[in-house]
Amino acid sequence: MTGGRNAENEVRLRPPRNTLDGRAVGWWRTRLLLTTAAPAGVLAVLGALIGPASSWLFAAAGAVALLGLGCTAFLPAWWYRVHRWEVTEDAVYVRTGALWQEWRIAPMSRIQTVDTVRGPLEQAFRLATVTVTTASSKGALRIEGLDHELAAELAERLTAITRATPGDAT
Incomplete structure (x- = not known):
């Protein structure tokens, strides 16, 4: 016994064994694409509507889209490798x-x-x-x-x- 508790009955933090379903990768990718499409789309529409600022708005829309596509390509597979239960x-x-x-x-x-x-x-x-x-x-x-x-x-x-x-x- 340690500190008045039976060590055999203690629950210890340890690596979980189960992975998630493989479809989670597609689900995460779709969520990221939707999350990216909304701000990129808004910036592109504003760029089309606001002439003087269109170059900046289109550039921002492109940057958001590129960042979102990069995250969509790499993060879900990484998350799948590290999430366990x-x-x-x-x-x-x-x-x-x-x-x-x-x-x-x-x-x-x-x-x-x-x-x-x-x-x-x-x-x-x-x-x-x-x-x-x-x-x-x-x-x-x-x-x-x-x-x-x-x-x-x-x-x-x-x-x-x-x-x-x-x-x-x-």
Whole structure:
């Protein structure tokens, strides 16, 4: 025993084993393209409408488009390589982030709610996000980019495990 706790029963932060669904790459790319198209389009329309500033506005639209296309080409594949998740009988493990990686763990006894969300774009890619809300001030854990059927099964499994886990989730 260490500090009054049984070391065998402690949940430790460790690398999660599961990757996201491969369709998450396409979903992220589509999101980035849409996010890029909006400001680039607005700048291009303004450039067409405002004669004296058109060269600057067209240049800005081109710069935004190039930056967005570069991000779209490289970031989703990188995100796919670094995002991981896992659920055990003891905890939910999530690792996210590309430059600033965040590793989080939620012991089953701390879980308050489990939600599954499917936005319009996620539905088009047959994906879903599972959100695990805990009593942590850091906020909920999100596992994005899961196959929608796996996400539903995962939510059911988490609900069953947390129901059977002693604790007050506060």
